[in-house]
Amino acid sequence: MKKDKLRVGLIGCGGIAVQKHLPALAHQSDVAEMVAFCDKTESRAQDAAKDFGVVGAKVYTDYRALLEDKSIDVIHVLTPNVSHGPITVDALEAGKHVMCEKPMAHSSADAQRMLDAALRTGKKLTIGYQNRFREDVRALRLAVDDGYLGDVYFAKAHAVRRRAVPTWGVFPDKAQQGGGPLIDIGTHALDLTLWMMNNYQPKSVTGSVFWKMADAVEGNMFGPWDPKTFEVEDSAFGFIKMANGATIFLESSWVLNTTDAKEAATSLFGTKGGAEIKGGMGQEYKLVLNTAKYGKLIDEGFAGGGGVSYFSGTKTSPGDLEARQWLLAVRDGGEPLVKPEQALVVTRILEAIYKSQETGAPVQL
Numbered sequence: 001m002k003k004d005k006l007r008v009g010l011i012g013c014g015g016i017a018v019q020k021h022l023p024a025l026a027h028q029s030d031v032a033e034m035v036a037f038c039d040k041t042e043s044r045a046q047d048a049a050k051d052f053g054v055v056g057a058k059v060y061t062d063y064r065a066l067l068e069d070k071s072i073d074v075i076h077v078l079t080p081n082v083s084h085g086p087i088t089v090d091a092l093e094a095g096k097h098v099m100c101e102k103p104m105a106h107s108s109a110d111a112q113r114m115l116d117a118a119l120r121t122g123k124k125l126t127i128g129y130q131n132r133f134r135e136d137v138r139a140l141r142l143a144v145d146d147g148y149l150g151d152v153y154f155a156k157a158h159a160v161r162r163r164a165v166p167t168w169g170v171f172p173d174k175a176q177q178g179g180g181p182l183i184d185i186g187t188h189a190l191d192l193t194l195w196m197m198n199n200y201q202p203k204s205v206t207g208s209v210f211w212k213m214a215d216a217v218e219g220n221m222f223g224p225w226d227p228k229t230f231e232v233e234d235s236a237f238g239f240i241k242m243a244n245g246a247t248i249f250l251e252s253s254w255v256l257n258t259t260d261a262k263e264a265a266t267s268l269f270g271t272k273g274g275a276e277i278k279g280g281m282g283q284e285y286k287l288v289l290n291t292a293k294y295g296k297l298i299d300e301g302f303a304g305g306g307g308v309s310y311f312s313g314t315k316t317s318p319g320d321l322e323a324r325q326w327l328l329a330v331r332d333g334g335e336p337l338v339k340p341e342q343a344l345v346v347t348r349i350l351e352a353i354y355k356s357q358e359t360g361a362p363v364q365l
Helices: 015-026 042-052 064-067 081-093 109-123 135-145 183-199 318-332 340-359
Strands: 006-011 032-038 058-060 074-077 097-101 125-130 152-160 202-210 235-242 247-253 262-270 274-280 281-291 296-300
Touching: 006 015, 006 058, 006 064, 006 318, 015 032, 015 042, 015 074, 015 318, 032 042, 032 064, 042 058, 058 064, 064 081, 074 081, 081 097, 081 109, 097 109, 125 318, 125 340, 135 183, 135 262, 135 274, 135 281, 152 183, 183 202, 183 235, 183 247, 183 262, 183 274, 183 340, 202 340, 235 340
Parallel strands: 006 032, 006 074, 032 058, 074 097, 097 125, 152 247
Antiparallel strands: 152 262, 202 235, 235 247, 262 274, 274 281, 281 296
């Protein structure tokens, strides 16, 4: 017999939980309720339970104790990157469906173990790539599916900030995060690009990774950081060749001397047309399609969804749409939009960029 509501437990109650998952889940109260909260810092879990949990919601500092609750249906893993793999595998083995924040894992070995556990247990697993649910991204996907671009043989994945190094949490801590902007924001841009191309067969990866700007604290959007604790790269770039010959250029940086900042954005180049998403970091996303028609080169944009006098349109956030699609897939037996097999390829490519930098040679996949 189907439960009235899915019971959700959250492991990790830090920034990404407070900013994205807790509000998004609260907006799905007809489908799910938050019944358990875990964080190594007990006060954070207590605050989350007080603000978002059901009456009597439980608080833990050890996620293994939370997983012993057999009444919990769904787990959201919202911890630093290096712990994604072990916690997700344990949750799947405990009989829970799992939403894990991006990136899937800090290593392809951990990501593979996560996928294997999902297949072995028959439980659903998805990764938090909420940018797939943006309005501009959904419009681009429809254009791609409609054949507007034709065969996409070249693409650029953009994740470049001018000065926006995150100065909170454990972002500069390599031991907990596994890397810097490549694994943090580059992962979103690469996910969007691979998904649009519908191509998950990388052949080789060449990477360049830089540690040049650790002292460039002036003008940072989030205030100065301590250069002594900045352990990760500031920029990373990858050249990815797919098995069918298509090519992707990935750019990622938290701090780059550029006036053309783009984040979670992509540019696609096809045989019939092209597409470019611009924006991010406080700028509204803008999608422009380009082709040739009537003997002229044409750029096609999309009109904004404006309101009418005395009425206003409503927009649902990508995080809310992600949460709802995921919960309904669990409840109704459907498939999550973001499949773990796809997220595994993203992790493999990111790992190969780091490895290529270390070896000075392309990595064959």
